[in-house]
Amino acid sequence: MEAGESKGVIFVAFACNLGIAIAKFLAAAWTQSSAMLSEAIHSVVDTSNQLLLLLGINRAKLPPDAQHPFGHGKEIYFWSFIVAMVLFSLGAVVAIYEGVDKVLHPHPLQNVFILYAVLVVAMLLEGYSTVKAVGEFNKRRRSSGQGFIIALRASKDPTLFAIVLEDLAAMIGLTIALLGTFAAHLGGYDWADGVASILIGCVLACVAIFMSSEIRSLIVGEAASRPVQTGIREIIETETGSGKPIRKINEIRTMHLAPQDILVTASVDFDDWVSARTVEDVTARLQKAIKSRYPEVHNLYIEVQSEQTFAASRNASHVQVVGSAAH
16 A cells, blocks of 8 residues: 555545544533543544654655665654554543543433534544545455455554554444443433443554554564565576576565565575676576566565575574573
């Protein structure tokens, strides 16, 4: 998913959430609804998060420098992680606190029909934003043939799956708030509004925990998708085998530096008869072929190592790690 497409989804979500937040705060003040106040806070958090995601996208575009030779692509992962923390600390915790307070000190709702009107309008706006976000996400998901949950976990674009998850959480939260309002208004259960607020907080907490777990993995360094890894290996294998210059592929490593920026390192064992000029020519052909098929591969390094040298270096690294752990 290109950054421009993610930005478009973020702008739609920002505009919807800003209007919804204002309406929810006014409704919460008029109706004394804890669930509506929780939803208002949720919308403010979502609006702030969208600004953070836009900041991350713009920071990630900064060019490489001496201190960051591979660029600033991981900025998008950092700011997306901050989004997850904000969602948990300001969204989930505050919603649960407000809900507990309402359960312990219940009071009837006021101006309930204003509450209903705002909830319905909010559901329509959030529904539009959700359809846009899920639609963009499904474009990528269908091309990979993955299920929705698997695609969420496999996605390398935290800006997009953050918006998808936040919008889905908003729709669930609005549904819970509507049910809580029904129970308090029609059933006379004043505490139901507080329970709804607690449930909304729990939904936000679950989303924040899922997001932080997935983004943590991206920050640490996730490999490219299996099809990309397989494709890169297939390209190198065109120069491998009997009568070909490469005797064996020792190893191929990949890592996402950003959603559309992949680092690739490959260790290959050239046959003994291969000249230095042939090594240069083969390496140049492989780099051109790989970057042509996968434009997201911005950094590609092919290291020439014999199988024995590669094995020795791996064993040395293993011994060093074990030795460090023992200390």
